[in-house]
Amino acid sequence: MVVRLEALINGTIYTSFSPLRKVSGLVIANGRVIYAGDSETARSIAEATGGKITDLQGKYVMPAFFDSHIHLDELGMSLEMVDLRGVKSIEELVERVKSGEGRIILGFGWDQDEIGRWPTREDLDNIDKPVFLYRKCFHVAVMNSKMIELLNLSKTKDFDENMGIVREKALEEARRIINERILTVEDYKRFIEKAQEHLIELGVLSVDFMSVGEKALKALFQLDRDGKLKINVFAYLNPELLEWLEEMNFGRFEGKKLRIWGVKLFADGSLGARTALLSETYSDDPSTSGELVSTKEELADIIERAKLLKLDVAVHAIGDGALDVVLDAFEETNFAGRVEHASVVRDDQLERIKELNVRLSVQPHFIISDWWVVKRVGEKRARLVYRFKTLSKYAPIGFSTDSPIEPADPWLTVEAAVKRGEGKVELFEYTREEKVSVEGALHYYTAGSAEVSLAGGLGKLEPGFVAEYIVLNSDPLLKFKD
Numbered sequence: 436m437v438v439r440l441e442a443l444i445n446g447t448i449y450t451s452f453s454p455l456r457k458v459s460g461l462v463i464a465n466g467r468v469i470y471a472g473d474s475e476t477a478r479s480i481a482e483a484t485g486g487k488i489t490d491l492q493g494k495y496v497m498p499a500f501f502d503s504h505i506h507l508d509e510l511g512m513s514l515e516m517v518d519l520r521g522v523k524s525i526e527e528l529v530e531r532v533k534s535g536e537g538r539i540i541l542g543f544g545w546d547q548d549e550i551g552r553w554p555t556r557e558d559l560d561n562i563d564k565p566v567f568l569y570r571k572c573f574h575v576a577v578m579n580s581k582m583i584e585l586l587n588l589s590k591t592k593d594f595d596e597n598m599g600i601v602r603e604k605a606l607e608e609a610r611r612i613i614n615e616r617i618l619t620v621e622d623y624k625r626f627i628e629k630a631q632e633h634l635i636e637l638g639v640l641s642v643d644f645m646s647v648g649e650k651a652l653k654a655l656f657q658l659d660r661d662g663k664l665k666i667n668v669f670a671y672l673n674p675e676l677l678e679w680l681e682e683m684n685f686g687r688f689e690g691k692k693l694r695i696w697g698v699k700l701f702a703d704g705s706l707g708a709r710t711a712l713l714s715e716t717y718s719d720d721p722s723t724s725g726e727l728v729s730t731k732e733e734l735a736d737i738i739e740r741a742k743l744l745k746l747d748v749a750v751h752a753i754g755d756g757a758l759d760v761v762l763d764a765f766e767e768t769n770f771a772g773r774v775e776h777a778s779v780v781r782d783d784q785l786e787r788i789k790e791l792n793v794r795l796s797v798q799p800h801f802i803i804s805d806w807w808v809v810k811r812v813g814e815k816r817a818r819l820v821y822r823f824k825t826l827s828k829y830a831p832i833g834f835s836t837d838s839p840i841e842p843a844d845p846w847l848t849v850e851a852a853v854k855r856g857e858g859k860v861e862l863f864e865y866t867r868e869e870k871v872s873v874e875g876a877l878h879y880y881t882a883g884s885a886e887v888s889l890a891g892g893l894g895k896l897e898p899g900f901v902a903e904y905i906v907l908n909s910d911p912l913l914k915f916k917d
């Protein structure tokens with residue numbers, strides 16, 4: 436067997452952020468770190484074995500980022516969509532749409548106030564392909580006649596056929612038909628590869644790909660077989676695919692870069708739409724406390740089935756009411772699962788999280804995007820929102836972006852965790868103690884995510900770990916220091 440050996444010398448190499456450890460030399464053999472220590476030793480190991488020597492010339496090295504909750508297919512799709520933000524007229528909108536590639540054209544970002552009026556199906560009918568354009572809020576879209584024909588949507592009040600406008604429920608239906616019936620496995624392969632290129636540029640080399648559907652799964656298998664997956668992908672599948680796995684008795688799987696790793700479930704909705712389940716009513720709408728979308732029994736049933744296939748289980752729970760139900764389901768099934776988001780967590784839930792060995796994937800950039808959140812939960816509960824520092828004392832924490840919901844750029848997420856929107860968002864005033872250090876943030880975004888994802892060997896550059904690293908011109912620990 437040929438050993439490919441490489442030494443990195445003369446740098447500042449962070450091998451771990453918790454505990455904090457830095458060295459000046461690293462030796463890598465066949466993709467794994469075999470030595471982390473001083474430059475001279477690293478150089479002599481490489482020289483003795485005829486390995487390659489890379490002089491870092493004072494640059495900084497750290498483990499690559501691990502985004503523990505992302506949607507590769509939707510991220511790739513969003514990167515491919517025609518960007519209609521800032522469009523000022525119908526003519527400009529049509530011009531931009533015409534530049535779109537692919538069999539069907541998807542776009543996003545228009546605003547009727549900026550255009551001067553609502554775009555209509557007729558405006559888009561001289562474009563030769565099916566067209567579907569989200570408004571900037573993603574809750575409304577306009578289509579041309581070719582797309583209307585293709586989708587064959589049910590007639591509801593949310594679908595204005597004359598205008599070619601769909602909203603809410605009809606928009607959900609349209610999205611489902613596009614994703615499941617119109618887009619092909621080839622489309623999904625292209626989306627995943629696009630997302631992957633974007634992430635590599637940003638220094639993200641491992642991800643938990645959440646809510647993987649049938650076509651995305653096929654695309655992942657094909658890309659991995661063909662050696663085209665370049666980042667580590669831990670796939671958490673939609674529960675609909677569980678039955679199919681059971682029929683084939685196919686569970687946990689490790690390919691080259693692809694791992695079939697878990698099932699992703701939903702317990703509630705979002706704070707934005709007031710569908711996240713709170714244990715008390717919303718402060719800006721006392722008529723509701725949100726919605727539970729899976730009962731404890733439904734969650735427990737899927738957890739038991741996943742256990743038989745040796746799969747992990749990740750459950751979306753944003754409100755504290757939903758978290759109660761998820762913790763009950765974990766307790767009943769005696770399963771140490773993971774919770775996605777955990778946006779509102781009461782004090783009395785902290786010990787339970789610890790006792791049940793729950794792992795948490797959180798999204799610090801929500802602090803910036805959910806600038807209205809104090810109005811939703813009220814001043815009294817505000818301190819319970821996105822309380823990362825507190826949570827980290829009770830559970831392993833992994834950082835993530837939920838991209839394309841939030842930008843995939845890890846430095847924006849680190850900044851949000853470190854500064855908590857100081858001077859920008861109201862939540863800061865209630866949660867300033869929840870700021871984490873840059874060191875802490877980088878730990879949660881590397882080894883922390885690996886721990887949450889049960890991904891051994893990733894997230895550090897200590898001997899035995901996979902040598903996936905990024906090179907930086909300046910010290911990452913000094914970023915965001917004023």
Ligand SMILES: [Zn+2]
Nearest residue numbers: 504506645837
């Ligand atoms: Zn998500």
